[in-house]
Every structure is written in C-alpha cells, then in structure tokens.
Amino acid sequence: MARQRLRVTVEGVVQGVGFRPFVHRLATRLGLGGTVRNSGDGVTLEVEGEDGATDRFVEELRREPPPLAELRSVDVEALAPLGEVAFCVLTSSAATTASRILVPPDVATCPACLEELRDPSNRRYRYPFINCTDCGPRFTIIEALPYDRPQTGMKGFELCPDCRREYTSISDRRYHAQPVACPRCGPRVWLADPRGEAVDTPDPPGQAARRLERGEIGAIRGLGGFHLACDGSSAAAVERLRERKRRPHKPFAVMARDVDAVRRFARLGPEEREILEGWRRPIVLLEALPDGPLCAAVGGSSAWVGAMLPYTPLHQLLLESAACPALVMTSGNLRDEPIICEPDEALAKLGGVVDFFLLHDRPIVNRADDSVVALMSAAGARSVSPVRRSRGYVPAPIALPRGGPSVLALGADLKNTCCVTRGDQALCSQHVGDLEHPDAADLLGDTARRLCTLFGVSPELVVYDLHPDYHSSRLAAELLPGAATLALQHHHAHALSCLAENLHDGPALALTLDGTGHGTDGAVWGGELLRVDGLDFDRLAHLRYLPLPGGDRAAREPWRMALAVLGQALGPRLPDAARALPPFSARPELAAAVLALAGRPGACPLTSSTGRLFDAVASLLGLRQEATFEGQAAMELEEAARAAGDLSESFPWRRVGDTIDLLPAVARLVDERLEGRSAAELARVFHNTLAAALVETSAELARITGIATVALSGGALQSRILHRLLVDGLQERGLRPLWQTRVPPNDGGLSLGQAWAGLLRLARPAP
Numbered sequence: 001m002a003r004q005r006l007r008v009t010v011e012g013v014v015q016g017v018g019f020r021p022f023v024h025r026l027a028t029r030l031g032l033g034g035t036v037r038n039s040g041d042g043v044t045l046e047v048e049g050e051d052g053a054t055d056r057f058v059e060e061l062r063r064e065p066p067p068l069a070e071l072r073s074v075d076v077e078a079l080a081p082l083g084e085v086a087f088c089v090l091t092s093s094a095a096t097t098a099s100r101i102l103v104p105p106d107v108a109t110c111p112a113c114l115e116e117l118r119d120p121s122n123r124r125y126r127y128p129f130i131n132c133t134d135c136g137p138r139f140t141i142i143e144a145l146p147y148d149r150p151q152t153g154m155k156g157f158e159l160c161p162d163c164r165r166e167y168t169s170i171s172d173r174r175y176h177a178q179p180v181a182c183p184r185c186g187p188r189v190w191l192a193d194p195r196g197e198a199v200d201t202p203d204p205p206g207q208a209a210r211r212l213e214r215g216e217i218g219a220i221r222g223l224g225g226f227h228l229a230c231d232g233s234s235a236a237a238v239e240r241l242r243e244r245k246r247r248p249h250k251p252f253a254v255m256a257r258d259v260d261a262v263r264r265f266a267r268l269g270p271e272e273r274e275i276l277e278g279w280r281r282p283i284v285l286l287e288a289l290p291d292g293p294l295c296a297a298v299g300g301s302s303a304w305v306g307a308m309l310p311y312t313p314l315h316q317l318l319l320e321s322a323a324c325p326a327l328v329m330t331s332g333n334l335r336d337e338p339i340i341c342e343p344d345e346a347l348a349k350l351g352g353v354v355d356f357f358l359l360h361d362r363p364i365v366n367r368a369d370d371s372v373v374a375l376m377s378a379a380g381a382r383s384v385s386p387v388r389r390s391r392g393y394v395p396a397p398i399a400l401p402r403g404g405p406s407v408l409a410l411g412a413d414l415k416n417t418c419c420v421t422r423g424d425q426a427l428c429s430q431h432v433g434d435l436e437h438p439d440a441a442d443l444l445g446d447t448a449r450r451l452c453t454l455f456g457v458s459p460e461l462v463v464y465d466l467h468p469d470y471h472s473s474r475l476a477a478e479l480l481p482g483a484a485t486l487a488l489q490h491h492h493a494h495a496l497s498c499l500a501e502n503l504h505d506g507p508a509l510a511l512t513l514d515g516t517g518h519g520t521d522g523a524v525w526g527g528e529l530l531r532v533d534g535l536d537f538d539r540l541a542h543l544r545y546l547p548l549p550g551g552d553r554a555a556r557e558p559w560r561m562a563l564a565v566l567g568q569a570l571g572p573r574l575p576d577a578a579r580a581l582p583p584f585s586a587r588p589e590l591a592a593a594v595l596a597l598a599g600r601p602g603a604c605p606l607t608s609s610t611g612r613l614f615d616a617v618a619s620l621l622g623l624r625q626e627a628t629f630e631g632q633a634a635m636e637l638e639e640a641a642r643a644a645g646d647l648s649e650s651f652p653w654r655r656v657g658d659t660i661d662l663l664p665a666v667a668r669l670v671d672e673r674l675e676g677r678s679a680a681e682l683a684r685v686f687h688n689t690l691a692a693a694l695v696e697t698s699a700e701l702a703r704i705t706g707i708a709t710v711a712l713s714g715g716a717l718q719s720r721i722l723h724r725l726l727v728d729g730l731q732e733r734g735l736r737p738l739w740q741t742r743v744p745p746n747d748g749g750l751s752l753g754q755a756w757a758g759l760l761r762l763a764r765p766a767p
Contacts, residue, residue, distance in 0.1 A: 004051035005034070005079040008058060011042040012072035013102045013396065014065075015147040018133035019043055020089050021175045022066045030057050033084035037091065038146045042072075042102075048084045068107060068134065068279065070396070089170060102425075103139055103147065103395050103454065106223055106368070108281040108311035110135035112173065117313055123162070124182050128189045128205060128314035129362060133177045135279070139395055139430075140224045140366050141179060145454065149178045153363030160185035179362075187362035189314060194354060196347040205314060208358045209321035216355035217241050219332055219346055223312050224368030224391050224430075225339035226332025226346050228354065231324045235295040238328060242297065244353040246335045250629040251299045253283045253306035253370065254326040257319040262307050264325055265292030271375055271382055280392030281311035282371035293325040303639050306372060311392070314360070331369055336437040341367040366450065368394065368430040376720055376739075378727035386744045387718060389417070390431040395451070397425040398742050400756060401505035407758030408448060408459035408480065410472040411751035412490065412517075414630065415744070416440070418448045419751035422457050426500070426755050428743060435471040445475055461762055463488055463754040467518035488757050490517030490750070491525055494713035495532045497753030501742040502711075507533040508738070509540070509707050511694055511726065514714035514746070515555060515611030515630070524548060526609030526714070527660070529697060531705060534760045540701050543613060544568075544661040547604035549594045554612060557626055558633045559583040561612045562619035563591055564598040569663040570670065580674055582622040610690075610716045613662065617686050620670060621679040631715065637683050638719050644684035651689045660697055665689045684721075691725035699733040712739045713753075715746035 010019070015038050023036045023045055030053045036045035047057050062074055109117075113130045116122040124130045131137070141153040149155060159167055163182050166174040174180045181187060191199040191207055201207040208218055212229060215237045220227045228245060230237040232254045242248055256262045259273055266286035268276075275284050288294070288305040299305050307326070310316040319327065331339045332350065340346045341364040346357065372387040386393070403424030411417050416432040429451055435441045452459065463486045464476035476485050494517075495510030510530045519525035520539075527543030547564040554560040562583040566574055574595075584591045597603050614634035618624045623640055624633040651665035669682050698710050710730050717723050717739065730737040743749030 002051055003048065003081040004054045005046060005048040005081045005084075006054050006058065007044070007046050007077045007079050008061070009041060009044050009075045009077075010061075010071060010073070011102075013068070013070040013104050014043045016104045016138050016178060017068035018066045018175075019069050021133065021170055022069075023061070024087055024089055024170050026057060026060060027087040032057060032087060034087050035090050036087075037089070038148070040146070046079065047087075048081055068104060070102070072102070102397055103142055103145065105280065105392050105394060105396055106138050106140050107135045107279045108392075109313050109316060113313070114316065117316065126203075126205075126317060127183050127186075128312070128317060128360065129179070129181050129187050130313045131177060131179050132173045133175060134173070136177065136179045137223055137362075140364055140368055140391070141362070142454070143365050145456070147178060152178050153365045154179050154181070156363075157181055157186050187360050189358065189360040192357040192359055194351045194356070196343075196351075196357070199356070204358060205317035206321040208356065209318050211356055212327060213323055217244065217353065218356050218358055219350045219354040220314075220318070220329075220358045221343065221346070221360050222315065224364060224366070225341040226350070227329045228332050228350070230328045232294045232298050232326040232328045233324055235297050238295055238297040241328065241330075245330070247330075248628050249300045249632060251302045251304070251306060252328045252330045253308060253372075254294065254298060255308050255310060255315060255319060255329040256326040258309065261325060262286070262309075265289055265294045266305050266307055275373060275375075275384065276307070276309050280371065281309055282373045282392055283308045285372065285374040285387070298328060301636055301639065303642065308370060314358075318358075329370075336434055336440070338433050338437075338440050338443045339367055339369050366430065374718070374720070376723050378724040379731055383739070383741050385718065385723075385739075385741060386748070387746070388415070388431050388748055389428065389743055394430040395427050397427055398501055398752060399503065400424045400426050400500055400759065401503050402759070402763075404759045404762050405461075406457040406459045407461045407463060407755050407762065408452065408483075409463040409751040409754035409758060410444065410448065410465075410476055410479075411754065412465045412467070412747045413470045413472055415746050415748040416444055416472060417748050417751045418444060418451065419755040420448075420451045420455060420457055420459060421755050421759055422455055426752055427451060427455055428752055431748060441471040441475070444472060445479060448479060459483055461486060461758045463758040465490055465493070465518070465750070465754075466520070486758060486761055488754050489520055489537070491528045491530060491714070492532065492537045493750050493753035493757065494745075495530055495537070495711050495753065496756045497743060497749045498711035498713040498738055498740050498745070499532065500752055500756035501740060502738045504709060504711070504738060507531065507707050508709040508711050509698060509702060509705070510711040510713065511698065512714045513610040513716035513722075515609055515716075516607075519608075524605055524607035524609055526607060526611055527613065528608065529694070529701065531701075531707065532711070535757060535764065539658070541655070541658045541660055541697050542608040543610060544659050544663065545606040545608055546612070547598040548607045548612065549598045549604050551605055555615070555627065555630070558615035558619040559587070559591070559625045560594055561616040563595045564604070565613070565616040565663070565666055566620070566670070567595050567599045569666040581620060581670070582625060583619050586625065610714070613690075614716070617666070617669065617683070620666070621673060621682055623679060623683075634716070634719070638687070638721055640680045641683035641687045641721055644678070644680040647681060647684045647688065649685050649688060650692045651685055653689055653693045655693070655697060660693050662690065662693060687719075687721045687725065691722060691729055695726060695729035695733065698730060699735065702735055708734065709736045709738060712737055713745045713749070717745040
C-alpha cells in the first residue's frame with residue numbers, strides 16, 4: 001500500500017491529560033512513525049505509514065481520546081512522506097500569540113493512585129501528593145502556558161531519579177505528569193498548633209483525624225485553599241465552629257469517605273452518585289435523611305445537605321483515618337473574605353478560630369473554592385444546575401454562538417466571577433465571592449489580570465454592571481487603561497448569560513428573577529420579563545413596584561419588606577389584621593414607624609424584586625424575620641412549600657399594563673393565615689401563584705411578539721419548585737424554555753452574559 005504522512009493539529013483540553021502518551025501508544029500499535037509535541041495551539045503531531053493505518057489513527061483519535069481530554073477541533077493536512085518509521089515525543093514549542101490552548105481543570109485522585117496510596121509496599125504509600133497523568137492538580141498550580149512543570153507551582157521541587165524515570169518514560173502512567181512527586185523529592189505535610197509551631201507526629205493526616213474525632217476544629221490546607229473542618233456528628237463542635245466563624249445559620253458542606261457513608265445521611269440516586277464520584281468532585285446538594293448521623297446544626301433549617309467525596313490524597317487519608325460519619329468542610333475564611341490559601345495568612349487570621357493546622361508546602365497559584373451543584377427536575381428530566389462554578393470546572397471553556405476580539409467582563413458584587421473571551425470561547429474564572437470586603441475586591445482585579453495573562457489575550461472592551469457603586473464597576477475604569485468600556489444592565493446580562501450558554505443568537509423573551517439589580521429607571525429591579533435581541537432589550541412586564549424600607553437593610557430584615565407589602569395589600573384593614581402577624585408582634589413601635597415610612601410616597605426606594613417578595617411572604621408566615629445570609633428567607637419559604645407536597649391551588653393576581661400585581665394573592669394569604677391555615681400550604685400556594693402569573697404573562701407576550709423562546713435566569717431560579725413550575729408551565733403553553741446548566745443562574749453566571757454582550761458590541765458596525 002502507498003505511504004502517507006499526515007499533520008494533525010488538535011485543539012481543546014489536550015495538555016496535562018495524557019494526550020501525548022496516548023498518541024504515542026496509538027501510533028506504535030498501528031506501526032506508524034512520526035512525532036507529537038505540545039504547541040501554542042494545543043497539540044501538533046505527524047504520523048507516517050500505510051495510508052490505511054494513518055486513516056485508522058485519525059479515526060481512533062477522534063473516537064476514543066483519553067478520558068480527561070476534550071477535543072475542540074482536529075485538523076488534518078496531507079504531507080509528503082519522509083520515510084520516518086519511529087515515533088517520538090518532542091519537547092513543547094513556545095506559545096504563540098494566537099494561542100488556543102485550554103487549561104485542564106483540577107482532577108480528583110484516580111483509582112490507580114488510590115490503590116498505590118493504600119499499598120504498604122509502594123514507595124508512595126500514604127503520600128498526600130500522589131498523582132499521575134490521569135489525576136491531580138492542574139489549574140490551581142499553573143502559572144503559564146504551555147502546561148509544563150517549569151511553568152507550574154511544582155518548579156521548585158527537583159525530581160528524584162525514580163520520579164524522573166517515570167516522568168520521562170513514555171510507557172509510564174506518570175509520563176509528563178507535571179505535579180509528579182514522591183516523599184523523597186516532593187511537597188511535605190505537617191501538623192501545627194494555633195501559633196504555627198510544628199507538632200511532632202509521624203502521621204500528620206492521621207493525627208489530624210484523631211483530633212477532629214475529639215471535637216477539635218482544624219484548618220486543612222487543600223488543593224485550592226483552606227477548609228475549616230470538624231466532626232459533622234458533633235453538635236458541640238459544629239456550634240463552636242459556627243460561633244468562631246460568625247456563621248450562625250448558613251448550611252455547612254460535609255465530606256464523606258465514600259458513597260456508602262453518604263447514604264447514611266442523605267438520599268442518593270444514580271444521577272447524584274455519578275456526579276459525586278466523577279472526576280470533578282463538586283459539592284452536591286442532596287436531600288438530608290431526618291434521622292441520619294449528622295447533627296442538625298450542620299444544615300441549620302435546610303432539608304438539604306451539601307456533600308462531597310475526597311478529591312485529593314490528603315483528604316482521602318484524613319477521611320480514611322477518621323471514624324466520623326462525615327467531616328464538615330467549609331471554606332477556610334472569615335466572614336465576607338476570600339478563601340485563604342497561604343499558610344502565613346491562615347495563621348494570622350485563623351489562629352483564633354481553629355485548634356490546629358494541617359499544612360503543606362505545595363504552592364497554590366490559583367485559589368479555588370469547591371464547586372456546588374444541584375439537580376433540578378423539570379420537563380420529565382433532571383439536569384445539573386451549578387450553584388457555584390469553581391474547582392473542577394474552571395477554566396473549562398464555554399462555547400459562544402460566535403467569536404470576535406477579546407472581551408473582559410467583571411460580573412457584579414455578589415457571587416462574583418469574571419470572564420474573558422478568546423475567539424468563540426468564554427473562559428469564566430473561579431468563584432471570587434462577594435466584593436464588600438476589600439480583599440475580595442482586590443482578588444477580582446488579580447483574577448482578571450491572571451486570566452488575561454494565562455490565555456494570552458488583550459481585551460479591547462471591558463464590560464461591567466450598570467450599578468455605579470459596585471466595586472466591580474469602579475474597577476472597570478482602572479483595570480485596562482485604554483480599553484473601551486460598556487455598562488450593561490444587570491438583568492439584561494442575566495438573560496444574555498442564559499442565551500449564550502444555550503447558543504441562542506436571536507430574539508428571545510427572558511424571565512430574570514433575583515434579589516437586586518440596578519434598573520434603567522433608578523429602581524431596584526428583580527422580577528422582570530424582557531424582550532432581548534442581542535444588545536437591545538425592552539422591559540415588557542415586571543412585578544409590581546413595592547417600597548423598600550431601609551434600602552439594603554430590607555434584605556437582612558425581611559420583616560421590613562413584610563410591612564411594606566402589608567401596607568400596600570391591606571390598606572385600611574391593616575390595623576386589625578396586623579396585630580396577630582409576626583412583623584408586628586416582636587417590634588410593634590418600630591414596625592409602626594417602618595410602616596409609616598413605607599406608606600409615604602417617595603420616602604423609600606422602589607423594587608420589583610422577586611427575592612424581596614419572597615422575603616415578605618416568609619416573614620408574614622412567621623418563617624424568618626432576620627436573615628444572616630443572602631437568600632435565607634427565600635430558602636426557608638421553599639422548604640416550607642416543599643413540605644406541603646404537590647398542591648395545585650393558586651391565589652388570584654392581576655396584570656395592569658406592564659405590571660404583574662401579586663398583592664391580591666398576599667391579601668388572600670394573610671386572610672387564610674389568620675384563619676389558621678398552615679404556613680407550609682400557604683408557602684406552596686404562593687409559589688404556584690407566582691409561577692402562574694409569570695407563565696401566563698409570558699404566554700400572552702409570546703403571542704403578541706411572535707417569540708416562543710423564554711430564557712430563565714437569576715438567583716430565584718435556584719428554587720427547585722419555581723424552576724419546575726416555570727419550565728413545565730411554559731412548555732405546556734407551547735413555548736421553549738431555556739435554563740442554565742453550564743454557569744449558575746445566580747450572579748455567578750453574570751460575567752458570561754456581560755462577555756457575550758461585549759462581543760456583540762464589538763461586532764456592531766460603527767454608527
């Protein structure tokens with residue numbers, strides 16, 4: 001047969017995932033000569049041999065790449081044969097300015113490494129940093145591209161002869177595994193007291209586990225930062241952690257040894273198990289078992305528990321040594337501050353919080369919190385909804401409907417992420433957090449600069465939120481001097497985020513439902529039905545404006561919003577009805593003053609917020625009067641509604657012009673509550689009513705506009721009940737709902753929508 005030589009250029013996640021050894025094995029098996037190397041655009045290889053064998057090579061490469069590889073494109077070019085019969089791996093070439101390399105996310109410890117970790121005869125027995133080509137740190141240690149050891153946090157650890165032999169042997173599982181190390185040449189782990197003094201022990205993870213069993217609190221330095229850990233079955237330990245971290249109610253995540261341990265405290269279906277055991281290892285929100293071994297203080301009032309499995313060897317050793325059913329593993333930070341990643345900072349800030357530190361000296365180049373996902377049911381199927389997109393998912397690209405020059409998007413001030421575009425790829429950052437604390441605002445700037453440097457882009461446009469007082473908005477003017485800027489309305493960005501990840505490049509309706517967003521009329525928006533066509537949007541309908549007494553304080557004190565809603569809904573009936581309702585009973589004099597303030601025209605900001613409406617109803621039903629974390633009242637309202645089961649009843653509402661008015665429903669809810677109907681049933685009926693109003697309004701406006709696609713976005717779409725009611729209701733009316741499965745519907749996904757808007761702006765012809 002005739003000889004053939006092919007050049008194959010592969011783009012995608014193909015560096016740091018064992019792609020070159022895979023190519024070498026495949027070419028050798030097929031009797032082909034040639035070369036393979038990392039390049040500035042991914043991986044470039046040439047193969048030569050009989051033309052049937054070269055064709056099979058390309059076919060198998062496309063069909064069965066390594067498990068962690070993601071092939072974005074495979075371009076094949078015919079070359080003149082050179083007579084080459086041997087196949088070899090070449091050193092990486094320098095990255096080009098048109099770099100298309102994709103950085104792999106961090107990968108949980110693989111089964112082969114776990115087996116070695118537990119094998120007393122293996123030289124890496126109980127070594128907390130064991131890894132291979134199929135697992136280990138990636139994004140958290142990378143400094144620059146191409147992804148080679150000298151450009152990672154491992155560059156300071158010189159390989160011993162045994163590790164170098166593995167690293168350079170093409171047939172070895174650790175061939176070019178950049179973080180490869182062993183006890184002889186790699187990072188070390190040690191135990192320290194709260195002052196940072198080393199504790200003498202031959203088994204730091206084992207000793208840490210025993211101290212956690214005794215009820216102590218530990219700071220564990222992990223893959224992307226610190227965790228604060230304690231025994232999840234000890235009420236005393238969990239309450240002490242809550243007190244020290246100043247986190248009184250927000251649920252804690254837990255880490256369990258394996259799925260059998262998870263089954264002791266949570267319901268676990270096949271989809272949940274697949275996500276838990278997958279290589280990304282996020283926190284998965286599961287239905288908690290009422291009589292499980294975890295103490296009630298772990299979840300607070302939530303019926304859900306966030307669970308994850310160990311994803312590093314250090315976590316594995318800790319969990320295998322501990323007799324606890326699960327360990328609380330919450331982000332290692334103080335309230336409102338970013339996750340801590342450096343030992344010195346941890347000692348300075350957490351020394352008064354913890355009883356010991358479990359430290360290591362492998363550098364963390366890019367800090368990363370744990371990702372959080374939930375499973376949502378609608379339209380007869382289940383889908384994964386990100387709540388926080390970070391470790392294990394970042395910086396995997398999100399395909400956009402089309403490309404263009406690079407854009408930087410800075411998100412908003414809650415649940416912040418930033419995003420850069422490269423061609424038709426959106427590269428969203430890890431979770432940065434809320435920007436109220438100066439350290440978090442500084443972290444956003446550092447993260448944005450690092451993304452641009454890592455992916456070799458020079459953005460032509462910076463997009464930010466329309467709110468003039470956001471830290472992210474102020475940063476836009478100073479981050480990239482000379483770049484153009486674009487302020488984008490908050491809910492427009494939410495809609496574009498959903499449309500972009502669903503590759504919908506055309507007109508759509510959008511339901512954007514959340515707690516707050518600066519509106520174009522100066523009011524606080526949050527219950528919007530928009531018509532969106534790229535950079536243009538019209539506000540077709542919205543929830544009725546309500547007074548926001550106390551401004552931002554109303555989000556922390558739901559009783560304020562309840563009083564505002566009462567005054568609007570009940571009018572002259574209010575004095576008789578209000579005496580028996582929780583917003584008045586605990587603070588009658590203050591409540592009367594707030595009620596008067598809310599009733600005075602122009603005295604309060606106005607809001608159409610879905611979140612604030614949920615807050616008001618939660619307060620009226622006696623579920624929550626003071627909130628200690630964002631969305632707490634809405635979460636507890638949903639918990640109550642879930643307990644009522646599948647009621648189909650709804651209350652009356654009305655639409656006047658572009659206003660969706662649920663005050664008739666609130667008045668009815670108050671009446672029935674005063675008559676003794678349960679808070680759970682009323683919470684469920686209110687969810688039904690809100691969904692019915694939004695669906696019916698969407699259907700009517702779809703008929704008028706001729707647009708059948710409806711994007712769903714905003715933090716309120718994290719409600720399982722509201723999500724299902726909206727998706728099912730829209731489909732029943734012949735509409736096409738789109739929702740988010742790649743980035744969170746909350747503000748953590750906002751930067752994606754901003755980035756897409758930036759590309760649309762750059763593509764728009766100059767006037």
